Each structure stands twice: as structure tokens, then as C-alpha cells.
Amino acid sequence: MTAFIVFAGLLLAGALLLILPPLLGVGARRRREQARQSTMALTVLREQLAELDAELASGQIDAASHAKSREELERRALEEGEAAAEVAESADVKPSKAWALGMALTIPALAIAGYLMIGEPDALDPRNHQTQQGFTQAQVEEMVSALETRLQQEPDNAEGWAMLARTYMVLQDFPKAAGAYERLDKLNPNNPDVLADWADVTAAIRGSVVGDAEALAKRALEVAPSHPKALALAGTAAYQRDDFATAAALWERILAQIPAGDDVAKGVRASINEARGKAGMPPLAADEGAAPAAAAGPLTVAGRLEVDAALGSQVAAEDVVFVFVRGEAGGPPLAALRFKGSELPLDFSFDGATMMMGAAALPERVVVAARVAKGGDATARPGDLEGASEPVAVDATGVRLLIDRVRD
Structure with missing residues (x-):
């Protein structure tokens, strides 16, 4: 990033060096001196032309020599006249410190604005190149603190609250995540994704899906009856209450959304069959072409x-x-x-x-x-x-x- 900024700064400095000196009057004296020299040269040429005409009139030179010499003097006079006009035009440009200051500020500003619009500003941030190495705990805390501060200033920023809630979940700070989801629910009421995630963190806090978490999952299902996460949580709540038939029925609605033979489907089918078995119900028939579902290994750590x-x-x-x-x-x-x-x-x-x-x-x-x-x-x-x-x-x-x- 440092090398890029230095190189860009040198380019801007070069551009300003071409533009600002004339506006500040740098070189004006030299241009005025050139204008005086060109004027003197034209005066001398006019005098030489007058002398040449006098020599022709007195018979000192013939007409052919006069024509040749006059043509040469006129060519030189034309060249000096054009040079004098250019120098005079530039010499008449008066210095303008206001314009110089304006250009000094405007050109870098336009360059920066143009880069922000069509460039990749995020690429200059070294933090964006640390993804593969991960973030330190201090960096994560700093980012979370910055987001919290921003949301204090923008309390109705639903996208910001969603990001903060997910961040708290990753950090396993479930009480704060629940608070963020509660705020998000007020800003974006009855969003099934928000309700399901809120139910998830509530279950983590309570140690059970039964109760508040189940109520949130049911709210999500009222809006989106096929929401997979809400179905999973509601089914788990039923299972924890020993209502195995209801748990199986809810999980079967998840299975209906998963392609047959998928590894996820095998796990869901195993859970359903276990719940059905505890409810005294026969297991689900295996899907055509699908391998028999194997029961999940028991947790015996x-x-x-x-x-x-x-x-x-x-x-x-x-x-x-x-x-x-x-x-x-x-x-x-x-x-x-x-x-x-x-x-x-x-x-x-x-x-x-x-x-x-x-x-x-x-x-x-x-x-x-x-x-x-x-x-x-x-x-x-x-x-x-x-x-x-x-x-x-x-x-x-x-x-x-x-x-x-x-x-x-």
C-alpha cells in the first residue's frame, strides 16, 4: 500500500509542477525579456530593409540583388514576428495565486474521488489481505467495538444489527447475540431467518429448546412453514418433551426438502426413525436408490x-x-x-x-x-x-x- 501511495503522489506532484508555476508567475520575467529581444530584432530588420531600398534607389545594387536580399529579410522578419507574438501572449498571462491554490487542491481531490469511484480502495487496506491468516482477538474486539459504536449512531440500521448478531454468534457471546436479534426483530418484524437464529441462541443460553426458543421457532414457522432451521428447532423441542411423534413429523418436513441420497438426508432420516421408534411408529421406508440410513454414532466422550x-x-x-x-x-x-x-x-x-x-x-x-x-x-x-x-x-x-x- 505504501509503495502505491508514494507512486501516485509522485505522479500528482509531476502534474502540479507543470501547471502551477505559470499560474504563480514563475518564468514571467524570462518571458518578458524574450519579448523585448524579439521586438528589437524586428526593429533591426526593418532598418535593414529600409537601407536595402535606399541602396536600390541610389543604384548601388541592381534589382535582382535587391529582390533576393529583400526576400531573405522578409522571411527573417516573419519568423521573428511569430516568435514575438507567442512570447507576448504568454507574457501577458498574469499570475493567479487563487487559481494556483484551486488547482493544487482540485487535482488531487479529483484523482482521489476518481479512484474511489472506479478503483479498488479496499485493496489498499492491509486488513483485507489477512483473511488467510485470520484475525487476532484484539482485532476482532476492535471491529466489534467499531460496529457497536456505529449502531449507537445508527440505531435503525437493520443490516448492521444483523452483522453484529452473527458476529456475537461466532464469538459464542449468546446473550449479546440474543439482544441483537431482539433489536433486529423490531426493525424487521416476523423475518423467519431472524426468528430462527434468535431461537438458536436462546436455546444455547437456556440449555434447552423448550420454552422461549420453541416459541420463537413457532413464530418463524407461522411466517415460513417450511423453514428448515425453525423446523429443526421445533422438532428438537418436541423431542426434549418426549413428544417423539411430533418431533418426527416436523423433521419429516425437512427431509421432504432434501434430495434423496444426499448425506444430509441420511442424517435427518436417522433422527426421524429414532424418534418414530420411540413413539412406537414404524421407520420410514428407504428412498429408491438411497443407501439405508445409518444411525448417528452415540456421544460417549x-x-x-x-x-x-x-x-x-x-x-x-x-x-x-x-x-x-x-x-x-x-x-x-x-x-x-x-x-x-x-x-x-x-x-x-x-x-x-x-x-x-x-x-x-x-x-x-x-x-x-x-x-x-x-x-x-x-x-x-x-x-x-x-x-x-x-x-x-x-x-x-x-x-x-x-x-x-x-x-x-
Whole structure:
């Protein structure tokens, strides 16, 4: 970027050096001197022409010599006259500091405006070349802070609120994401995408889809009855209430929108058949040409949870401790276990744990995390003690989970 700006600056400086000096009167004295010299040369030529005529009249030269010499003098006089006219015209141009200042400001401004209109200004921002390397935590916080400040000044900017809500979701700051979606719902009411995403983060906060999250999912379905995410959440709520027949029916509406044989369809079909089985219903018939759906592998990850010695004194016996599992790519918890601070260190296992997302297919790899929740519930707050494992298989054993940091 620096090299580009320097090169562009040199080009602008060169253009201004050609334009500004005449406007500022630079070289005017030299041009006036040239004009005087040209005038003197014309005077001398006129005198020589008069002398030549006198010599012809006195008989000192013949007519042929007179004509030849006169033609030469007239040619020289014509050349000097043209030069004198050009010099005089330029010498008459008076300096104008106002015009010079105007041009000095206008030319760079027009150049910059033209680049902004037809160029690629974003390419000059080095932050736009860091995508492959990712952003540091400080850079992310700075961008979020800038967006928050902007929305304070533009509270009705729906696009900005949507971006902020998605950013909070990526950062797993679900309470703030829920607040942003609530604001967005007021600006863009009854948008099924907004309602479904709001339901998703609400479920992550509550630890269950039943309740507020389910109500939001149902609002989305009233607007868009085939909305996949809203159907998935509503079905999960029914599954968590042990209403397996309703869960299967809602998930079947998702399956109807997925091409037969698709990998996603296989996972959805497996969840439906599990719900139908628990409801005492027969499984769905396999689609023609589709491979039999395999049930999702069970979540049995197990290991030991400990607290870093430096933080041990900050864990009270009555503190609530959550151990939960998320997909490697993030998102809401798939399952969670609850303990007391007095039980630490402890062994944990998710074998037989209730799945918060119903019987949906599990990812191949998951992350196990733990939080000492000072607020007593699943909502993350500053001051909570946290830790997370590296991505592991859903059936991994011997996972070492260490609570080693304090949430800012």
C-alpha cells in the first residue's frame, strides 16, 4: 500500500509542477525579456530593409540583388514576428495565486474521488489481505467495538444489527447475540431467518429448546412453514418433551426438502426413525436408490476435569460447574453435564447424556469445554472460569480437560 501511495503522489506532484508555476508567475520575467529581444530584432530588420531600398534607389545594387536580399529579410522578419507574438501572449498571462491554490487542491481531490469511484480502495487496506491468516482477538474486539459504536449512531440500521448478531454468534457471546436479534426483530418484524437464529441462541443460553426458543421457532414457522432451521428447532423441542411423534413429523418436513441420497438426508432420516421408534411408529421406508440410513454414532466422550493450581482458590464449593460438548466448528452445545465445585477434580462421561439437539447426526469431531459459572446458570459471564479440550472423536476416552483461564 505504501509503495502505491508514494507512486501516485509522485505522479500528482509531476502534474502540479507543470501547471502551477505559470499560474504563480514563475518564468514571467524570462518571458518578458524574450519579448523585448524579439521586438528589437524586428526593429533591426526593418532598418535593414529600409537601407536595402535606399541602396536600390541610389543604384548601388541592381534589382535582382535587391529582390533576393529583400526576400531573405522578409522571411527573417516573419519568423521573428511569430516568435514575438507567442512570447507576448504568454507574457501577458498574469499570475493567479487563487487559481494556483484551486488547482493544487482540485487535482488531487479529483484523482482521489476518481479512484474511489472506479478503483479498488479496499485493496489498499492491509486488513483485507489477512483473511488467510485470520484475525487476532484484539482485532476482532476492535471491529466489534467499531460496529457497536456505529449502531449507537445508527440505531435503525437493520443490516448492521444483523452483522453484529452473527458476529456475537461466532464469538459464542449468546446473550449479546440474543439482544441483537431482539433489536433486529423490531426493525424487521416476523423475518423467519431472524426468528430462527434468535431461537438458536436462546436455546444455547437456556440449555434447552423448550420454552422461549420453541416459541420463537413457532413464530418463524407461522411466517415460513417450511423453514428448515425453525423446523429443526421445533422438532428438537418436541423431542426434549418426549413428544417423539411430533418431533418426527416436523423433521419429516425437512427431509421432504432434501434430495434423496444426499448425506444430509441420511442424517435427518436417522433422527426421524429414532424418534418414530420411540413413539412406537414404524421407520420410514428407504428412498429408491438411497443407501439405508445409518444411525448417528452415540456421544460417549469421557475424560477427567481438573482446575489449574493457580485458579483453584477461586472455585467455591457451591459454584455450579458445567461440562459441555460442541461441534468442532462451534455452535450451541450438543449435550451438557452439571456438577458442583466441591466435586472437582472429577471424571466425566457423556455416555447416556441427554442430547440437547435431539437425535440429529453428530459431527465427526467435538470439543469438550468446562465452565465454573459464577452466576449459577449456563449464561457465560465475565469472571467465569473456563477451559476447553482440543477437537476429539465423539467416542474418545481419557480426554484431559483443564480449567485454566478467567473469562474477560
